Amino acid sequence: MVEARSTEAARVAGVRRPLGVALCAVFLLYAWLVWQAPIDRVQGIIQKILYVHPPLAYGAYLGFVLAGVGGVGYLRSGREVWDQWALSGAEVGVLFCTLMMVTGPIWAKGTWGHWWSWDPRLTLTLLLWFVYLSYLLLRGFSEGGARSARFASVYGIVGTLLIPLNYVVIDLFQGRSMHPENLGQGSLGEGMGWPFAVGNVAFFLAFVYLLLLRFEVEEARSRIPYEEPA
Amino acid sequence: MSYLLVAYAITFAGLGWYARSLQRELARLAESAAQASADPP
Numbered sequence: 001m002v003e004a005r006s007t008e009a010a011r012v013a014g015v016r017r018p019l020g021v022a023l024c025a026v027f028l029l030y031a032w033l034v035w036q037a038p039i040d041r042v043q044g045i046i047q048k049i050l051y052v053h054p055p056l057a058y059g060a061y062l063g064f065v066l067a068g069v070g071g072v073g074y075l076r077s078g079r080e081v082w083d084q085w086a087l088s089g090a091e092v093g094v095l096f097c098t099l100m101m102v103t104g105p106i107w108a109k110g111t112w113g114h115w116w117s118w119d120p121r122l123t124l125t126l127l128l129w130f131v132y133l134s135y136l137l138l139r140g141f142s143e144g145g146a147r148s149a150r151f152a153s154v155y156g157i158v159g160t161l162l163i164p165l166n167y168v169v170i171d172l173f174q175g176r177s178m179h180p181e182n183l184g185q186g187s188l189g190e191g192m193g194w195p196f197a198v199g200n201v202a203f204f205l206a207f208v209y210l211l212l213l214r215f216e217v218e219e220a221r222s223r224i225p226y227e228e229p230a
Numbered sequence: 231m232s233y234l235l236v237a238y239a240i241t242f243a244g245l246g247w248y249a250r251s252l253q254r255e256l257a258r259l260a261e262s263a264a265q266a267s268a269d270p271p
């Protein structure tokens with residue numbers, strides 16, 4: 001016999017469905033705002049990657065932080081649900097980080113003239129991606145259970161140390177980084193603020209939607225004792 | 231322009247592909263769970 005769906009999974013599903021509808025509406029607004037956004041005088045139209053690249057980076061950071069927070073929760077309480085959130089956060093974070101790592105070089109090719117530079121920010125981001133890709137491989141190849149969940153929790157917590165470093169590395173290497181500085185108040189051109197803000201909201205909602213969906217999958221898997229791989 | 235379109239196309243294709251994969255997996259797991267519940271203990 002298989003246990004009925006947990007209360008937490010039912011609650012998550014109840015939030016996710018209306019969120020999907022809101023997400024569609026926000027993305028329509030986002031598309032219109034990006035279309036209307038002014039074209040940058042220096043970089044030209046390719047600068048509109050701004051409305052997708054940083055929001056993906058924030059989503060990646062959020063997913064990796066969640067892997068650490070879930071790890072702390074699991075180590076403190078031993079409750080499987082924390083580990084499920086940690087794994088879900090890491091996986092969605094890796095997806096966002098992968099897309100960020102794809103859109104960044106496209107932007108670089110259009111502005112710097114080459115796809116990649118061993119710049120401190122880019123190198124650390126690549127390292128961050130490898131760290132969490134390894135986390136997923138570790139989870140995928142281990143047999144599961146409390147021991148691997150504990151190890152993954154510690155790994156996820158240690159991995160989060162790279163996140164603040166990745167963010168401040170540009171300030172640490174003042175003037176020696178090709179990557180533009182972190183966005184601050186007033187650093188966007190006129191008319192670029194709204195599409196950027198709505199872009200961040202849209203990608204944040206997409207992150208939450210995928211996270212909830214991934215959690216539901218993990219929770220459903222945990223209720224089936226054993227099954228042959230598909 | 232083409233670089234910009236490629237960046238947006240990859241991003242939305244990636245997000246859409248992932249969401250569809252998860253939805254399919256969730257449906258498959260729900261089916262397995264229903265089948266397992268129907269089986270005699």
